Amino acid sequence: MNDLRRSLKDLVDDARLPDPPSIEELRERTRRRGHPTHRPRRLLAGVLTAAVVTSGVVLAIAYGPRSSTNGPNSSVTQVTRRPHTIVLGPEIGQPTVLAASNGKLWVSGYTPDNGDGPLLEFDEKTGTLLSTIPLPNGVAYQIATGENSVWLRTQQGEASTHLVKIDVATHRIVANIDIQRDGGLAVTSDALWTIQGVFGLLRIDPQTGSTIATIPLPGGEYPPLSVTAGALGVFLGSPYDGSVLRVDEQTNTVSVVTHIGTRVNQMVELGGSLWVSTGTALVEMPVNTGHPGRSIELGAPILGLTTDGHSIWVTTDKPKSGAFRVDPTSGEITPTPLRAGVGGLSAAAFDPMTDTTWATASAPKPSLVLLTH
């Protein structure tokens, strides 16, 4: 066995292996995503893809079963084709939340009779239902994935919400914390950030579930409710007055950065900007200026927002073409092809491990759909 290991390791001529790119080059690769230098290649791919779809010939080669003409040089591990649609089954009638992480999809929502649905776990690659976890305190309306855990906010009434932690290995609920008022949720490696309505922003230790800090928020009865966390920091957004706020993680304080429109719904970070959905528009806020920049009109209320590190993916309630990919550099909006009858898209999520973006759909059946370029 050791001989085989040694022989295989020695197969490649080490002298011809490249040196690792520097850390700065790796960072530059990340920064370059969405930069104009990448566009011609994507444009070429898009044009070619359109031509292929029109001809209908090469498509069968690209997405159909692998033919015997595919040489050994063109193969990687995936043998089975990733499903484009995963039907949720009888437990969920209207999905409300979706997270994608490490090849798994986590989805919850209302049951067909408007009851509180369970959390379902699916394998992205096969579409197999892996687990069904009943949620104890109302319907899930926020979700985030952490280290070996899924966090949810559930709600029974305006003053009865809970923060639920699920261990992904055991599929057990390991924390169920009474939060009292609603608000968003985001996870970083050392903290879970969630809003407790008028009572402020909670900074919680994700390991123990204990509250590290309760940070007062402006707005009185109308506080910011959405939260996002990424490389640029932790940001909050208000659905009442359009304010965007930044959290100072050192001092546990919050300050208003700017106002975007009359409301802030969801936010994602991409490149050096925060991208904010406000009604039917997507607005860029470069973090270094703190001022609203370009506004990209989608023409319909934005329901879901995520990023794959290159583009922003948006779902809207437009019939037939409800999903769009937005180029952060050019602002170009590209509709995502959906299968006939698919509609009612809402939540969207990107899995960096599998490089795939998914959205929830309610028609023709409650399902998860793979969004493709």
Place this chain on the structure above:
Amino acid sequence: MQVTTMGCDPGSEHLGVSFEAWYRGEYRNIVRSLMLITGDAEVAVEAASEACARALERWERVGVMASPSGWTYAVGLNVARRTIRRARLEALFRRGPVPVSIREDASELWEAVQQLPRQQRAAVVLHYVADLSQKDVASVMGVAEGTVAATLHAARKRLANALRQDVETKEAGRE
């Protein structure tokens, strides 16, 4: 909702292992493994670099996983798969695969590895070249651990047969 944590300090060791230390030790092995799986040197280098860049972005999360390398291999294989699919669409306008530089004295083994079915080749490379445990190989490939064991067994048998035949053919030629 975006929950990724990005842009961590590559030298940070608060998670037990710094990105830089892991990266320096693993990068060439990731390239080597992806070369053997894809058979395309350029695709392998690009996929390995992209996977490592994504690992760096998310090191606060990836660094504390039981197998950061397993996560990175899974990302690298997905990037490679997407690149190869795109290359097929662009085949009329684009060059073919860039051959992997194989040691001169290892051409028979390389031939035998290339003849392995896709799953077997991936399992063999991930286990023997990338040094992933069978559990991690199962996770990367999205199959059960028992399937990996059976796949490795079948691959070893196939390799042994192929190499034996090769030796016998050479000896018959000398006679």
